[in-house]
Amino acid sequence: MRVCWSVAIGVAWLALGGAAGAEMVRGAVTTVGHPMLSVSGSGTVEVAPDTVRVTASVITEGATVAAARESNAQVARRAMGAIEALKLKNVSTKTLNYSMERVTRDADVRVKADLTKMDIPWKAAVGEAEYSSFSISFPVTLGYRAANSLTVRIQGVPREELSDGASRIIDALMAAGCNQITGVAYSLEQDHSAPMREALAKAVRDAQMTAEVVAAAAGREIVGIRNISPSYGMPMEMRNVQVAWDGDRSRAEGTPTAFTAGMLELSAQVQVSYELDYNPGDTEFLEGPAE
Numbered sequence: 001m002r003v004c005w006s007v008a009i010g011v012a013w014l015a016l017g018g019a020a021g022a023e024m025v026r027g028a029v030t031t032v033g034h035p036m037l038s039v040s041g042s043g044t045v046e047v048a049p050d051t052v053r054v055t056a057s058v059i060t061e062g063a064t065v066a067a068a069r070e071s072n073a074q075v076a077r078r079a080m081g082a083i084e085a086l087k088l089k090n091v092s093t094k095t096l097n098y099s100m101e102r103v104t105r106d107a108d109v110r111v112k113a114d115l116t117k118m119d120i121p122w123k124a125a126v127g128e129a130e131y132s133s134f135s136i137s138f139p140v141t142l143g144y145r146a147a148n149s150l151t152v153r154i155q156g157v158p159r160e161e162l163s164d165g166a167s168r169i170i171d172a173l174m175a176a177g178c179n180q181i182t183g184v185a186y187s188l189e190q191d192h193s194a195p196m197r198e199a200l201a202k203a204v205r206d207a208q209m210t211a212e213v214v215a216a217a218a219g220r221e222i223v224g225i226r227n228i229s230p231s232y233g234m235p236m237e238m239r240n241v242q243v244a245w246d247g248d249r250s251r252a253e254g255t256p257t258a259f260t261a262g263m264l265e266l267s268a269q270v271q272v273s274y275e276l277d278y279n280p281g282d283t284e285f286l287e288g289p290a291e
Contacts, residue, residue, distance in 0.1 A: 034275035034276060034277070035275070035278070036274070036275065037211055037273070037276055038271065038272070038273045038274075039210045039211045039272055039274070040207060040210075040272070041202075041203040041204060041205070041207025041208070041210065041270045043201065043204075043205070044265045045199045045202070045265070046263045046264070046265055046266075047188050047235060047264050048159045048188075048264070049186035049188055049235075049261050049263075050156055050157070050162075050188055050191070051153065051154065051155040051156075051162075051186070051187045051188070051189045051190070052153070052165060052166050052185065052186050052187075052261065053152070053185045053187075054151065054166055054169045054173070054183070054184050055096070055150070055151045055181070055182045055183040056079070056149070056150060056151075056170075056180060057147060057148065057150075057178065057180035058072055058079065058147070058148045058177065058179065058180075059147045059148075060145070060146050061144065061146075062144055062146075064143075064144060065100060065144045067143075068143070068146040069146050071146070072147075072148050073148075075177040076148050078176040079150070079176040079178050080093050080150070082173065082175060082176040083152055083172060085172070088165050088168070088169075089161070090154055090155050090156045091153065092153050092155075093153075094153075095148065095150050096149040096150060098149075100147075101144065101145050102141055103141070103145050104140060105142055106137050106138070106139055106140070107137070107138055107140045109135065109136045109138075110135055111135070111136060149182075154169075155190065156190055162261045163259050166184055166261070167256055167259045168256070170259070184259060185236060186236070186261050186262075186264065188234065189234070199266050199267060199268035200230050200232060202268070203268045203269055204270055204272070207270050207272045208272075215276055220276040221276065221277045222274045222275070222276060223275050223276060223277050225272060226275050227273050228270060228271070228272045228273070230268065230270045231268065231269050232266065232268035233266075235264035235265055236264070
């Protein structure tokens, strides 16, 4: 008998719950998703660099591999010693790459052949010709070339010290015998979290402004954000430096090289998909339960 009463109470409760659920769905029910508006935004922030890199090369030649290698090693060690002698703060030096190659020149030899004494299949096509000349080209070894590229980095000092340090490094490398200066690069590598957040915030505000203008022009309102994708790039300024010379150390004397570190731009971008309010006709009404 207790079981029957439990079943009856459960059925009555489901009936009441069904009626309440029917009352809850009475009204407007959406049948399509919100219209979408996708826009992009960008923001930039000026920041002072905290790192500078000077890239240089030592290129030497010799009659043998050993001679080219020894000459190159002497200049490279002298260059690294010159950097240490500057006693700059937070400076480091490392080798980027090293190569050794054979230096050749093409030699041409002119050969004259007596066709009457040669048993060749195409002799009949030569006709009455008795002699023919042709050239043979082959490489002749002139010596060997060693190339050693190195980079000198200063990090974590004020912008003015970066500029002065880059100038002094270039002059020291050239005075030591480095015969190529290939690049000077300023960058922000240490504390970039604050400018990164500022640039991202600017990018979001830029996207929001664009979306509001476009939505208003279309007669719609923004009601939400479906998704947002941020990105940013670390700032770097590469100075186009191409200096090649004969390595005469006396020519590096005179007025110091002048380099100025400018401000860098940290840029950020966002892609945002906004939800707009419904267009007329995007909804329908469901009837409630019978009274």
